[in-house]
Amino acid sequence: MRRLILIFVPYLWLLALFLVPFLIVLKISLSDTALAIPPYTPTLDLGAGWQGVKDFLSQLDLENFQFLTTDDLYWKAYLSSLQIAVIATLLTLLVGYPIAYGMANAPDHWRPTLMLLVILPFWTSFLIRVYSWMGILSGEGYLNQFLMWTGLISEPLTILNTPVAVYIGIVYTYLPFMILPIYAALERMDASLLEAAEDLGCSRLQAFWLITIPLSKNGIIAGCFLVFIPTIGEFVIPSLLGGSQTLMIGKVLWEEFFNNRDWPVASAVAVILLLILIIPIILFQRNEQKQREAEG
Amino acid sequence: MNQTIFEPWNDPNEKPLIQFKNVTKRFGDFTAIDDQTFDIFEREFFALLGPSGCGKTTMMRMLAGFETPTQGQIILAGQDIAPIPPNKRAVNMMFQSYALFPHLSVWDNIAFGLKRDGMTRDAIGDRVAEMLKLTRLEKFAQRKPHQISGGQRQRVALARSLAKAPKLLLLDEPLGALDAKLRQDTQFELMDIQETTGTTFVIVTHDQEEAMTVASRVAVMDHGKIIQADTPQTIYEAPVSRYVADFIGDVNMITGTAKARNPGSEPQGDPTPPSMQPPEKRDDAASGTPQRLDPQPNDAGRWLHDKVLKFVLGPRSDAPKRLPPPDPTRDAPLASAQATPQPVEAAPGGLEIHWHEGAPPLIASNGDPALDGQTVTLSLRPEKMSISKTRPDAPNVLHGKVVDIAYLGNISTYHVELPDGLKIKAQATNTRRVSQRDITWEDDVWISFRDTAGVVLVE
Ligand SMILES: Nc1ncnc2c1ncn2[C@@H]1O[C@H](COP(=O)(O)OP(=O)(O)O)[C@@H](O)[C@H]1O
Ligand SMILES: [Mg+2]
Numbered sequence: 001m002r003r004l005i006l007i008f009v010p011y012l013w014l015l016a017l018f019l020v021p022f023l024i025v026l027k028i029s030l031s032d033t034a035l036a037i038p039p040y041t042p043t044l045d046l047g048a049g050w051q052g053v054k055d056f057l058s059q060l061d062l063e064n065f066q067f068l069t070t071d072d073l074y075w076k077a078y079l080s081s082l083q084i085a086v087i088a089t090l091l092t093l094l095v096g097y098p099i100a101y102g103m104a105n106a107p108d109h110w111r112p113t114l115m116l117l118v119i120l121p122f123w124t125s126f127l128i129r130v131y132s133w134m135g136i137l138s139g140e141g142y143l144n145q146f147l148m149w150t151g152l153i154s155e156p157l158t159i160l161n162t163p164v165a166v167y168i169g170i171v172y173t174y175l176p177f178m179i180l181p182i183y184a185a186l187e188r189m190d191a192s193l194l195e196a197a198e199d200l201g202c203s204r205l206q207a208f209w210l211i212t213i214p215l216s217k218n219g220i221i222a223g224c225f226l227v228f229i230p231t232i233g234e235f236v237i238p239s240l241l242g243g244s245q246t247l248m249i250g251k252v253l254w255e256e257f258f259n260n261r262d263w264p265v266a267s268a269v270a271v272i273l274l275l276i277l278i279i280p281i282i283l284f285q286r287n288e289q290k291q292r293e294a295e296g
Numbered sequence: 297m298n299q300t301i302f303e304p305w306n307d308p309n310e311k312p313l314i315q316f317k318n319v320t321k322r323f324g325d326f327t328a329i330d331d332q333t334f335d336i337f338e339r340e341f342f343a344l345l346g347p348s349g350c351g352k353t354t355m356m357r358m359l360a361g362f363e364t365p366t367q368g369q370i371i372l373a374g375q376d377i378a379p380i381p382p383n384k385r386a387v388n389m390m391f392q393s394y395a396l397f398p399h400l401s402v403w404d405n406i407a408f409g410l411k412r413d414g415m416t417r418d419a420i421g422d423r424v425a426e427m428l429k430l431t432r433l434e435k436f437a438q439r440k441p442h443q444i445s446g447g448q449r450q451r452v453a454l455a456r457s458l459a460k461a462p463k464l465l466l467l468d469e470p471l472g473a474l475d476a477k478l479r480q481d482t483q484f485e486l487m488d489i490q491e492t493t494g495t496t497f498v499i500v501t502h503d504q505e506e507a508m509t510v511a512s513r514v515a516v517m518d519h520g521k522i523i524q525a526d527t528p529q530t531i532y533e534a535p536v537s538r539y540v541a542d543f544i545g546d547v548n549m550i551t552g553t554a555k556a557r558n559p560g561s562e563p564q565g566d567p568t569p570p571s572m573q574p575p576e577k578r579d580d581a582a583s584g585t586p587q588r589l590d591p592q593p594n595d596a597g598r599w600l601h602d603k604v605l606k607f608v609l610g611p612r613s614d615a616p617k618r619l620p621p622p623d624p625t626r627d628a629p630l631a632s633a634q635a636t637p638q639p640v641e642a643a644p645g646g647l648e649i650h651w652h653e654g655a656p657p658l659i660a661s662n663g664d665p666a667l668d669g670q671t672v673t674l675s676l677r678p679e680k681m682s683i684s685k686t687r688p689d690a691p692n693v694l695h696g697k698v699v700d701i702a703y704l705g706n707i708s709t710y711h712v713e714l715p716d717g718l719k720i721k722a723q724a725t726n727t728r729r730v731s732q733r734d735i736t737w738e739d740d741v742w743i744s745f746r747d748t749a750g751v752v753l754v755e
Contacts, residue, residue: 190393192392193395195362195382195389196389196391196395196396196397197408198381198382199360199361199382199383199387199388199389199457200383200388200409200412200456200457200460201383201409201413201460202383206412211397214399215398215399294442
């Protein structure tokens, strides 16, 4: 009995926090817009009993999904989101790996401090941090002021409201998700492996490629998924830093919901996004499981 | 036996493979290796033995190139190795933790070093196959390290470090993780491999039995210093300090004040006192070399042969080989076979050790009379002590009570408590002597030993 409860609790969790909201969104995506509150029909009328449910189900259709194929805005937004997510993930890896490597090789007594520094940004609001990047990247922002002061440039650079700003924002925001799993993998690595590699004739660089990278592979994969998955649906960063130039599906979703008040289409966009994300999420889970098996 | 003896350290013409010259290693203000100078020769199996933290691993890591000496030089094959990085040294190391690459198969682990040398595929394949055969791992070539047992992992580590045919192989506690039986087998395997490959081995261990089994020389270390580096036999028979005596095997130590004995008091019937021999040549039946235990004719027999039988039977064929030149250190113990304390007068000279108020002093005729007046320790191996229920006639006799008997199959160790509380261990073979068989707990017994049975230690 106890065991049954123990097994049941995580499923209950999943049911309450994932499946139920998903079904609600799915239901809305199959409805039609209406000038009402909530702004779609049909609404489920449980007072009418079984007949009510049947009426409700008969009015659902796939119209909104068909609509998504008629306007190329949507698939362009999906593709552009994927592209931005891939590039941003690689950039985060490039920045995060050296940081994780440095942390793992730092003297023992420094590591807690370094770890704290990585996590510290989470203590302030994400929104405030992205806003402050606007202050840094804008035409009269601190970055341009600094570069002009050093004499490297004479005209202010346009960074804000370009894809570059979006990448900067994403790398900055998701860096801890990349650093932490890689650091965990590197920290677990036995330092004598590198000495053994050197002893057998490797240079330091060869040892890094042949030993360190393969042994931190799982950390790299985990980090990449943890950045890639939320980045695809990212909305705040492209809206605040990307201006009108950057097309991302999260932004489209937002506009459908709050500017057009077209909940059914917005829900259809969200359902498709979720279906796209399921692939990397499953791959991520598989990676985690393989790693656990290799260790166990 | 003597023809094959391997002792390059005694040959002044032999060039050492490794020379430590006043090597000191400090970590901060902690001195891990303290001004050490010593040589290791080609084809040696050199064991570093000492308690945990005495600097054994540090010594190895300096040879492998992972640490540089704070002071002094390490010379390998005539070349100062300080500027040579680890990946360029003709030295390979088998790590204490094995350090096998977990993401590579057994085959790839062994091939790892060969690939760095830019060998051809075929040559690598051949060499790996050879190594797999040597370590009997053929069946496991495709497994990953986490899919094989501890003993197999240890063999992979050995194969990997031998694959590049290094001039010098460093083994850091290679057998630490194995159980007793496997450990013993592997020790012999290691010796075999060392002999077949002709590689110089430096092995680190904290297990004295292991060091004694495998090594050509054992260096006993303490606090960053080598206290004594010698053959296992010499270390055992002639330790230079209490520390070494205590570290290697079982030992009884009796401390007292030394007093020089009168060298003039010539006892009858012993023309060649063993006291004149340097301690390391001191020898007795405990070292079970068969040639010494062969039955030998006594004087009367020899006389009979030379004067009469020779003409009938011809000269004794084994005479020149078996009979060493007159050597008192050999003849003396033969006269009184082990554990048969015949009435032996103590040789003159040496020391008396006054170890207990009221007890007769112990006689060590092999002690250095110059130690007169100093506090010394007489170190005695249990197998050199005889035990009996009646008082024997021997130069040194102690009286006590049996408090414990450890039965070890063919031998037993008797723990005897002397009246002042000192406990002495005496070892005896179980079948040899009937008189001893009935010795049991609480019995009053006599422990006796010869005047040359012990080693007088100052430190
Ligand atoms: N990198 C290091 N930094 C500081 N102290 C060290 C270092 N390596 C070893 N030591 C110290 O040197 C001493 C000898 O260590 P080691 O050679 O590993 O001993 P052993 O192998 O004989 O157990 C130990 O007290 C150890 O704490
Ligand atoms: Mg060690």
